[in-house]
Amino acid sequence: MKKYIQSYLGLHLIFLIIAMILFLPLLLNGELVTWRDSQFHIARFHELIMAQQNGHFFPDIIKYSGTNSWGYGLNFFYPTYLFYPLIFLWRLTKLPVTSILIFDIIVVYFALWSNFAIVYKITSKIKLAFTFALTYVLTAAIGNAILDNVAVVRIAYMTQYASNIVILLAPVVVLSFYNIIFLHDNRTWLRAAIYSSFAVMLSIPTTLGIVLTVLCMVVVAYFKRQLSINNMNQLLRSVLLTLGLSAAFVFPFIEQRLANNWANLPNNPDLFGANFSTVLMRIFNLSNVLSLLIIGLTALLIFYKKFNYVYKILGLSYIVALLFLYSNLFPWYLFNRELSGALQMTYRWHFMPAILGSLFVAFAVTDLMKIKQKMLPIVSVMLIYLSFNGMMLNTVAKIAMLMVLIMQRTILLHLTRIILKPIHCLA
Incomplete structure (x- = not known):
């Protein structure tokens, strides 16, 4: 594996093969895995095709589908221009399902390569960059609606489709700006601007x-x-270039926003912060692959006496980020009204704990490879298998969830007996 990831051509092939393997069950079956958001996104793609057939190549308002209740607002919050390659392939082949699957493969491949490239640019450590890219893309899950909580699986489900693509590319923007601000390295400003415009x-x-x-x-x-x-x-240069690259979208829609009353996007207030037990479940849930990796690698780092200051900061930051997004310890209700029209749900910002957790895993695997050389292949194969398994709609994550529920009920039963025993004795 080492000689392949040290070659750029080999890396491109590895990332492309991984992306194709993940979607292979769907390509062979020629069918999409759909969920409640899928119909919405497919309707939007069909809307674009209808608009183009009627001569509107840069549509500003929904006219031909049932998603027009938000008027101008929908295309502003969720633009469509980066989906034009998908629409072109759809119209060219007349195969909508295959076109969407091919587009998804390209997105995952591009996300793997982009995340590898930014970490390698900053650190010059190829194994660290490879581990981060693989860990982040295959574990950067959002939301909890699907038990197979892996980001690429949620792309296959077309759940929060556009937001999920941004989440997969978010490290490039965040780490590029981190490189400029804290490391005083200006080589990543152009990359920051291009991916920000995406x-x-x-x-x-x-x-x-x-x-x-x-x-x-x-x-x-x-x-x-x-x-x-x-x-x-x-x-400033990055911000100006970002505005320039996205000006064809930004300025017309700002004008429309000022000239029209838009209805707020639908919002579920229950998703703005959860109770503390929910956060603990997110951290220790067996269906959360990233948290499992962090817990397991922490144990190994402590055992081999490599659990240093960096891991303490990254691990603590990961937990704090989860608490910030999902716990009512942070008073989200104070911001609910102001954010409901744009944010909708806090898990759209899941890239924060996902980046921190993936960095933890990448550093840990790199350090542990000095002791256990097979650490990188083992972690890589495990992540690919879990994502592939999710694509096949298998039951590994669901079995894990069932095990957690059984353990919870067993613990609660024992606690109840311990609490009630003195009462029975008194009686």
Whole structure:
């Protein structure tokens, strides 16, 4: 494996083969795995085709499908221009299902390569970059509606489709700006701008989370006195280029937004923060592959006496990020009204714990490889298998969830007996 990942051609082939393997069950069956969001996204793609057939190549309002109740707002929050290659393939082949699957394969391949490239650019460590890319893309799950909670599986389900694509590409933007702000390395400003424009052209709610993350980094750097005039110039240049690359979308829709009353996007207030036990379930849930990896690797790091300051910071940050997004310990209800029209659900910002957790795994695997050389192949094969298994709609994650529920009920039963025993004795 080492000689392949040290070759750019070999890496491209590995990432492309992984992406094709994951979607192979669906390609062979020639069918999509659908969920409640799938009909919405397919209707939007059909809307684009209908608009193009009627001479509207840059549509601003929904006219031909049943998703027109939001008027201009829908195309603003979830733009469609980056789906034009999919629409072109759909119209060219007359095979909508195959076209969507091929597009999904390209997205996963591109996400794997992009995440590898940014980490390698910053660290020059090829194994670290490879591990991060694989871990992040195959575990950056969002939401809890599907037990097979793996990001690429959710792309196959077409669940939060555009937001999920942005989440898969989010590390490139966040780490590029981190490189500029904290490492004072300006080589990633162009990449930051290009991928930021991708995010803007796919999902405004998820992009909002990326923007706030970058702003937090700027504030921290300012108070730590790590910002310089050169840094600020690079940040400004990235922002201006991002606006320039997405100007064809941004400015017309801002004009429409100012000229029209838009209905807010649908919002479920229950998804703004959950109780503490829900957060603990997200951390220790056996269907959460990333959390499982972190727990297992933490045990190995402690055993081999390699659990250092870096792992403590990354591990703690991962838990804090989960608490921030999913716990009512953070008063989301204070921001619910202001954010409901754009964010809808906090798990659109799941890239924050996903990046931190994937960095933890990447560093841990790289360190443990010095002791156990087969650590990288074992982790890689396990992640690919779990994602492939999810594509086949198999029951591994569901069995794991069932085991968790059985364990919970057993523990609760024992606790109940312990609590009630003194009462029975008194009686």
